Amino acid sequence: MKLVYSDQYDLNLGDHVFPSIKYRLVKEQLLRDRLAQPGDFVEPAAASDDDVALVHHGEYIRKLQTGNLSYLEILRLEIPYSPELVSAVWLCAGGSILAGRLALEDSAAVNVGGGFHHAYPDHGEGFCVLHDVAIAIRRLQKDKVIEHAMTVDCDVHQGNGTAAIFRGDHSVFTFSIHQENIYPYPKPPSTLDVNLRDGVGDDEYLQELERGLSKSLKEFSPEILFYVAGADPYRDDQLGGLRLTLEGLEKRDRLVFEKAQAKKIPVVVTLAGGYARCVEDTIQIHTNTIRVAKEYAK
Numbered sequence: 001m002k003l004v005y006s007d008q009y010d011l012n013l014g015d016h017v018f019p020s021i022k023y024r025l026v027k028e029q030l031l032r033d034r035l036a037q038p039g040d041f042v043e044p045a046a047a048s049d050d051d052v053a054l055v056h057h058g059e060y061i062r063k064l065q066t067g068n069l070s071y072l073e074i075l076r077l078e079i080p081y082s083p084e085l086v087s088a089v090w091l092c093a094g095g096s097i098l099a100g101r102l103a104l105e106d107s108a109a110v111n112v113g114g115g116f117h118h119a120y121p122d123h124g125e126g127f128c129v130l131h132d133v134a135i136a137i138r139r140l141q142k143d144k145v146i147e148h149a150m151t152v153d154c155d156v157h158q159g160n161g162t163a164a165i166f167r168g169d170h171s172v173f174t175f176s177i178h179q180e181n182i183y184p185y186p187k188p189p190s191t192l193d194v195n196l197r198d199g200v201g202d203d204e205y206l207q208e209l210e211r212g213l214s215k216s217l218k219e220f221s222p223e224i225l226f227y228v229a230g231a232d233p234y235r236d237d238q239l240g241g242l243r244l245t246l247e248g249l250e251k252r253d254r255l256v257f258e259k260a261q262a263k264k265i266p267v268v269v270t271l272a273g274g275y276a277r278c279v280e281d282t283i284q285i286h287t288n289t290i291r292v293a294k295e296y297a298k
């Protein structure tokens, strides 16, 4: 299984609650645990502006590229603006496109980054500048290698950008399972939302996920599934209020892959959020997801 990764994914945020150094740390742990060889990593090319424009408005793209976001727009991003940030998110969108193509060949692929599900066509928010997953889906549709896609969003925060981008589009089914009483507000409706109350743990989460996935895959037959595998439903997360254990999160991953594999649907993993008090836990959760993905790849 291929792992799409670049050292340039690091958004260089320094001492920020979003540990963007995690991408490099995940790569290092995968090598250390012998879950990957150096040759398994493939370097993406940046998405083209045409690719980005399949999802985002021209004016927003120009503002990003020329450094002309307003103070309020930067505030809403909740991460500092820099030209390096712009390069990183264009590269990461290219990474999700590449991971999508690789998953269609190998039945599973991972972008060791991405999952920026809070980005909207005309603005970014919640650490998300460009919606890499939506860009990848639109590009694969444009290339006519897929018609129908599903997003399965297990980040603790609802996939508001995803829901808004694909609202009313019957070619993309958006499923999100998340904590209800937490950012984002409002939550535009996904095709299927599972709103969890505060403090939900492994058993209830896995039951709800199983039910939601079964319903989604009964109603809709995608040719590709993008799994937004946020590490933040973890019980020791600083931003989330669910109580999943490391084992519960791994069962979550396994459930997503089992359901997809039963219908022979290729899966693309993106990492999304993760704000555990110990960054090592976030790295472990992402590494576990990739280990599970590898078991299901051809």
Ligand SMILES: [Zn+2]
Binding pocket: 155, 156, 157, 230, 232, 272, 273, 274
């Ligand atoms: Zn999140």
